[in-house]
Amino acid sequence: MDVQLKILRYNPEKDTEPYFQDFTVRGVSDDWRLLDVLQEIKWKMDGTLTYRFSCAHGICGSDGMKINGRNRLACSLLLKDLNTNKPITVEPLPSLPIIKDLVVDMSSFYDKYEVVKPYLINNTPPPPNGERLQSNEDAEKLFESAKCILCACCTTSCPSTWTNENYLGPAAMLKAYRFIYDTRDEAGNERMDILDTPDGIWRCHTIFNCIEACPKEINITWHLSQLKKKISSREI
Amino acid sequence: MIKTFDVVIVGAGGAGLRAAVEIPKEYSCAVISKVYPPRSHTGTAQGGVCAALGNMEDDSWENHAFDTVKGSDYLGDQDSIEVMCRDAIRAIIELEHMGMPFSRNEKGQIAQRKFGGHTKPADPNDPYSNRLPVMRSCYSADRTGHVMLHTLFENSIKNQVTFFSEYFATDLLIENGVCKGVVAMDIATSELTVFQAKSVLFATGGNGRIFRITSNAHVGTGDGMALVYRAGLPLEDMEFYQFHPTGLWKLGILVSEAARGEGGILKNSSGERFMERYAPTVKDLAPRDMVSRAIITEIREGRGIRGSDGTDYVYLDVSHLGKELIDEKLPEITGFARTYLGVEPTKEPIPIQPTAHYAMGGIPTNADCEVLMNEMGETVKGLYAAGECACVSVHGANRLGTNSLLDLVVFGRRGGKAIAEFLKHADFQPVDESAADNSRRIIDAVMNSTGGEKIAALRTELQNSMMELCGVFRNEEGLKKMIEILGGLRERSRSVSIQDKGKVFNTELLGALELQNMLDNAEATVFGAYARNESRGAHTREDHPKRDDVNWMKHTFAFRKNSSYPELKYKPVVVTRYQPMERKY
Ligand SMILES: Cc1cc2nc3c(=O)[nH]c(=O)nc-3n(C[C@H](O)[C@H](O)[C@H](O)COP(=O)(O)OP(=O)(O)OC[C@H]3O[C@@H](n4cnc5c(N)ncnc54)[C@H](O)[C@@H]3O)c2cc1C
Ligand code: SF4
Ligand code: SF4
Ligand code: FES
Numbered sequence: 087m088d089v090q091l092k093i094l095r096y097n098p099e100k101d102t103e104p105y106f107q108d109f110t111v112r113g114v115s116d117d118w119r120l121l122d123v124l125q126e127i128k129w130k131m132d133g134t135l136t137y138r139f140s141c142a143h144g145i146c147g148s149d150g151m152k153i154n155g156r157n158r159l160a161c162s163l164l165l166k167d168l169n170t171n172k173p174i175t176v177e178p179l180p181s182l183p184i185i186k187d188l189v190v191d192m193s194s195f196y197d198k199y200e201v202v203k204p205y206l207i208n209n210t211p212p213p214p215n216g217e218r219l220q221s222n223e224d225a226e227k228l229f230e231s232a233k234c235i236l237c238a239c240c241t242t243s244c245p246s247t248w249t250n251e252n253y254l255g256p257a258a259m260l261k262a263y264r265f266i267y268d269t270r271d272e273a274g275n276e277r278m279d280i281l282d283t284p285d286g287i288w289r290c291h292t293i294f295n296c297i298e299a300c301p302k303e304i305n306i307t308w309h310l311s312q313l314k315k316k317i318s319s320r321e322i
Numbered sequence: 323m324i325k326t327f328d329v330v331i332v333g334a335g336g337a338g339l340r341a342a343v344e345i346p347k348e349y350s351c352a353v354i355s356k357v358y359p360p361r362s363h364t365g366t367a368q369g370g371v372c373a374a375l376g377n378m379e380d381d382s383w384e385n386h387a388f389d390t391v392k393g394s395d396y397l398g399d400q401d402s403i404e405v406m407c408r409d410a411i412r413a414i415i416e417l418e419h420m421g422m423p424f425s426r427n428e429k430g431q432i433a434q435r436k437f438g439g440h441t442k443p444a445d446p447n448d449p450y451s452n453r454l455p456v457m458r459s460c461y462s463a464d465r466t467g468h469v470m471l472h473t474l475f476e477n478s479i480k481n482q483v484t485f486f487s488e489y490f491a492t493d494l495l496i497e498n499g500v501c502k503g504v505v506a507m508d509i510a511t512s513e514l515t516v517f518q519a520k521s522v523l524f525a526t527g528g529n530g531r532i533f534r535i536t537s538n539a540h541v542g543t544g545d546g547m548a549l550v551y552r553a554g555l556p557l558e559d560m561e562f563y564q565f566h567p568t569g570l571w572k573l574g575i576l577v578s579e580a581a582r583g584e585g586g587i588l589k590n591s592s593g594e595r596f597m598e599r600y601a602p603t604v605k606d607l608a609p610r611d612m613v614s615r616a617i618i619t620e621i622r623e624g625r626g627i628r629g630s631d632g633t634d635y636v637y638l639d640v641s642h643l644g645k646e647l648i649d650e651k652l653p654e655i656t657g658f659a660r661t662y663l664g665v666e667p668t669k670e671p672i673p674i675q676p677t678a679h680y681a682m683g684g685i686p687t688n689a690d691c692e693v694l695m696n697e698m699g700e701t702v703k704g705l706y707a708a709g710e711c712a713c714v715s716v717h718g719a720n721r722l723g724t725n726s727l728l729d730l731v732v733f734g735r736r737g738g739k740a741i742a743e744f745l746k747h748a749d750f751q752p753v754d755e756s757a758a759d760n761s762r763r764i765i766d767a768v769m770n771s772t773g774g775e776k777i778a779a780l781r782t783e784l785q786n787s788m789m790e791l792c793g794v795f796r797n798e799e800g801l802k803k804m805i806e807i808l809g810g811l812r813e814r815s816r817s818v819s820i821q822d823k824g825k826v827f828n829t830e831l832l833g834a835l836e837l838q839n840m841l842d843n844a845e846a847t848v849f850g851a852y853a854r855n856e857s858r859g860a861h862t863r864e865d866h867p868k869r870d871d872v873n874w875m876k877h878t879f880a881f882r883k884n885s886s887y888p889e890l891k892y893k894p895v896v897v898t899r900y901q902p903m904e905r906k907y
Contacts (some may be wrong), residue, residue, distance in 0.1 A: 129778035133821035206421025221478035
């Protein structure tokens with residue numbers, strides 16, 4: 087079968103503005119990933135088409151992009167799950183500066199990630215010859231948030247991010263959850279102070295866009311609401 | 323532009339980041355990576371990382387070492403294997419202390435499960451008694467590599483490492499046996515930077531992309547190995563390339579051995595559990611080389627299933643394990659089967675075929691990660707390597723599952739420590755802007771070429787022919803043919819031209835540079851395989867089906883020559899306590 091795509095193109099060396107370019111790719115089948123279609127274009131039709139990719143199976147977080155209006159990973163989306171009767175629209179993740187075509191500048195995303203102190207803080211020396219104990223139940227409480235692949239699909243789909251570029255965003259706060267709820271971590275309060283600010287957790291209005299965008303099916307809003315409860319209940 | 327650091331680490335996977343965490347804060351440390359660190363390939367590792375913690379049942383590092391030696395088909399250097407297995411326990415506990423989220427047992431300790439090739443003797447006092455599978459693999463559901471990579475990334479941030487993400491290393495600077503730094507291109511601008519450094523550690527990962535069906539990410543093009551090879555240094559044991567038995571049919575996406583560790587079984591077209599015939603004791607949990615050969619043999623003898631793409635597969639069945647266990651312990655990999663093949667693993671078997679997975683060979687190092695400049699064991703001052711791109715050799719002719727993630731943290735740390743020691747007395751070597759000339763020449767040649775050869779065409783031909791002629795089974799005739807094909811590809815690669823003439827994020831240019839690297843990797847692999855007239859571990863020569871301990875207890879060292887034939891030299895295997903014996907499971 088054939089598919090048609092409308093891809094947002096932008097080359098800062100040539101273009102003043104991004105524009106849509108149409109492509110028709112022939113001889114595809116419905117079990118192709120959208121990434122496969124992009125590869126077909128890049129390596130057989132137009133070598134200048136630019137996007138990120140690596141693992142090709144939804145685990146490295148490289149190829150987040152806006153596909154038919156929704157943030158997804160191009161490698162985790164098969165043609166059979168898209169309406170191929172009309173052109174598929176492919177755009178870069180919204181709200182981050184475009185470097186070229188579908189490649190956006192991730193630096194602000196990573197900066198926000200670093201703000202929440204994304205590492206275990208525990209100043210009590212661990213047992214000399216063994217692990218810190220943790221029940222499997224407690225461990226599993228972290229697994230969903232630890233699944234995050236930092237693809238930025240959530241943060242860039244969030245209306246609060248669009249209106250306030252300083253908003254920490256769901257991915258960074260999910261990371262904060264991952265440590266605040268880790269029984270081995272001692273810096274929960276410090277992290278909650280970081281979230282308990284105007285650009286932090288209270289800017290989340292539970293709009294659920296982020297959940298819909300998350301390719302790892304993380305219930306982000308649930309995690310953020312747990313944080314909200316925890317933060318408001320710690321106040322005297 | 324010249325940038326100066328005490329240490330430059332090329333590669334931000336598990337090995338590179340573990341090394342970075344070890345560098346004392348008083349030294350400046352840069353980590354260069356062609357992708358953002360958490361996108362490195364380590365994140366795809368599923369099954370686990372092993373250490374004889376004994377959390378579930380009695381175990382010992384000696385058991386682990388025995389398994390690793392045997393698994394390596396006696397090509398692993400036993401002194402290094404002992405170093406790794408002894409240190410494994412500390413290394414895993416340390417990861418836990420760093421914050422890695424593990425699955426836990428009832429006591430709250432790190433949980434462990436079975437994995438292929440990991441055993442212990444039925445009689446604890448006799449290592450040569452019948453061996454049974456043992457729970458040695460520590461895991462975090464089936465996302466072990468992902469959480470390990472993130473934990474190490476987090477700790478590198480804590481350690482204030484300077485990252486150069488989306489920088490592509492193009493050259494290694496060595497003069498008179500001393501390393502001076504590396505050259506790398508900022509992908510966003512195509513600008514070349516000379517990184518002057520007292521010490522450089524390569525942790526650039528594997529090269530699975532030289533084969534058509536592979537579990538490796540697209541970044542797995544063997545860049546580090548190629549840079550070292552082109553700098554006149556040898557590559558070791560490149561002919562030993564592991565095919566993992568269970569890749570998703572057509573796609574090569576890995577279905578971890580954890581699926582069999584949890585009780586999944588392999589079946590042929592008539593539903594027979596065929597591994598019972600090949601490895602009566604451990605069955606489906608036999609080491610990877612054996613299982614991959616068994617699958618191809620089943621297929622060749624007509625007991626495979628023909629897929630719509632014309633290739634054959636067999637089945638991996640986990641449906642009898644029940645939905646609950648599958649959802650808890652194997653969520654990610656069963657999700658892949660669902661998403662990409664439309665197969666529901668809780669109800670039906672998963673079509674699988676062997677997939678190119680892991681390079682046992684690589685940049686030769688000693689147990690302190692110092693890179694060897696020859697088969698005599700002399701080292702290059704200031705140059706280190708760790709992880710999949712390196713060959714210590716702890717994996718010999720066949721790596722056991724879960725031993726790679728272990729290798730990353732054990733040797734990543736050892737490399738970091740060795741560098742910290744070295745830096746106490748090391749000086750910078752003089753470099754200037756001209757150090758980037760060689761890279762610039764290569765890049766300009768690609769940018770200005772009007773030759774008309776297409777990257778994709780050459781790459782596909784390389785991958786197809788490597789899969790067919792240098793895959794699970796090999797023979798003299800096929801390898802000869804592969805040598806010819808390689809020569810042709812090399813010639814044509816000089817006339818590769820690209821459409822993208824821009825400087826901003828030119829991924830087509832990267833594709834061209836990676837293609838050169840892949841050809842170098844393939845060269846060392848094919849020539850090593852052609853010369854080695856025996857079958858050992860993952861290297862199976864149909865025309866020489868037996869292991870030959872008299873002539874081949876030695877490591878291949880391939881040196882690039884300007885002619886199209888590398889020069890091969892050999893270094894004897896280090897044997898300490900385990901004498902080679904027949905490998906039966
Ligand atoms: C699907 C899969 C599952 C696996 N599961 C397991 C498992 O369960 N247990 C186990 O022990 N092992 C497993 N392995 C093997 C193991 O994951 C890898 O061997 C290991 O992660 C390699 O780590 P590394 O640090 O050496 O390299 P990688 O993680 O591959 O990192 C390489 C780094 O080098 C950088 N790089 C490469 N080239 C350049 C360049 N030219 N310039 C700049 N940077 C560069 C990359 O950006 C990247 O940061 C698995 C492998 C695969 C493919
Ligand atoms: S739920 Fe919160 S974080 Fe998620 S999209 Fe809505 S506002 Fe943003
Ligand atoms: S939470 Fe989900 S969408 Fe957001 S960065 Fe992580 S994986 Fe991506
Ligand atoms: S390419 Fe890795 S997530 Fe899509």
